[in-house]
Each structure stands twice: as structure tokens, then as C-alpha cells.
Amino acid sequence: MVTYDQFTAHCQAVLARLHQACQAAGRSPASVRLLPVTKTHPVAAAEYAHRFGLTSVGENRVQEALLKRPQSPAGLRWELIGHLQSNKAKQALQAFDVLQSVDSVELAARLGRIATELGLSREVYVQVNSGNDPAKFGCDLAEAPAVLEALLPHRSLKVVGLMAIAPLSDDPAVAQRTFAELRRCRDGLETRFGVKLPELSMGMSGDLELAVAEGSTCVRVGSALYGSRPVL
């Protein structure tokens, strides 16, 4: 695990990359947020993010967030970026403020029902496998309208946008296409359903510039901030 000084230097480097990518794309740097991904790292990772002035952290497991959150600064927002099994829907709603990985009609319906029962309101993203990667979660592009349709009736859930993970590849064109497809999918859903979906969560340590060029509003960055993750 890095020290706070190292973390600060890494944050500044990532923010400089974001700034440059925004400039190259003719976008305002304020239009993209940096979501630090603290998964597998000690609780200090969340504390570092908070001390630096970042307002959210991303985690990919419900259990890990439930363990870390009580020991972390109170003001942080916790965002789920990993696959969610339906049977953990209730715990996920309790552990997270934002759920970025809603990827099926069944999960959408279950989250909506349970959030209403618990009197919770949560922001959600539809995770779309816009890179058609058999190794990735997320609904298929063709399923995205059905998942959105399943979310919209639930007033406890506010759908703010879409999330995608690019397939692992040495070819930058693969990530570029994945991000462009997600944006096209979002544009199509906005027109078809007459809703605003302003958020596109796409881009990580290795491909954030490509994501910003395609309209990302949230880059999820782990290793470029905290170093490599321990192998679990």
C-alpha cells in the first residue's frame, strides 16, 4: 500500500492526464470525475481519498464495503462497481449510495422493490457489455432498453447513466469502440425513453484518455492511484 504522499502525487498525475484528455477533446475538466477504486486495499485507501478531497470511492464487493465503511470517514459516498448477485441486493442497497452495476431485468426489479420497502433512494447505472466480451458482466447492448425499462418505474432508484468495462486488449481500438458503443447506446436510450442519462462511467487506469475522448463523465481508477493490488 502506498503512503499518503505517494497517493497525493499519483492523484495529481491522474488529474493532469484527465485535464490533458479533456483539453484534447474540447471538454471542460469539470465534466469528468475521478472515482478512486479502493477494492482489496486497506481502509486507509478510502481515508486517503477523503483527505485529498475526493468525495466517493468505488468497491466491487458488497462484503468488503460492509466491513470497511464503518471504519472510514463518514462523508464519503460508496459506489458499487462490481457484479451484484440478486441475493445480495438488500445488503448492496445498505452498503452503497450508488450502484453502477445493474445488469439485468431481474436485478433491476428486485433492487427497486427492496429499496422502496427499506425507504432508501439510490442512484444507479445500467452496466452494459458494450465490448461484447464473454469475460465481462453487463447486459448485452440489445438488452439495455429492457433493463432501463425495468428501472424507470421505481421512484426509489434514479437512473443516471450507463457503465462499461473495456475488454482486455493490447489494441486501443478495442477500448475506443467499447466506449463509443456505450455512448451510442446512451444516446439511443435517451431518445427512445425520453429520459436524461447524463453519466457515462467508463475508463480505468490504462484507458482513461480514450474514455474521455468518447464522453466519459466518471473514470474509475485503482492501480494508478494505489499501486498494484495484492493478489487475493
Ligand SMILES: *Cc1c(COP(=O)(O)O)cnc(C)c1O
Ligand atoms: C478494479 C476496477 C477498476 C480499476 O481498475 P484499474 O485498472 O486498477 O484502474 C475500474 N472498474 C472496475 C469495474 C473495476 O473492477
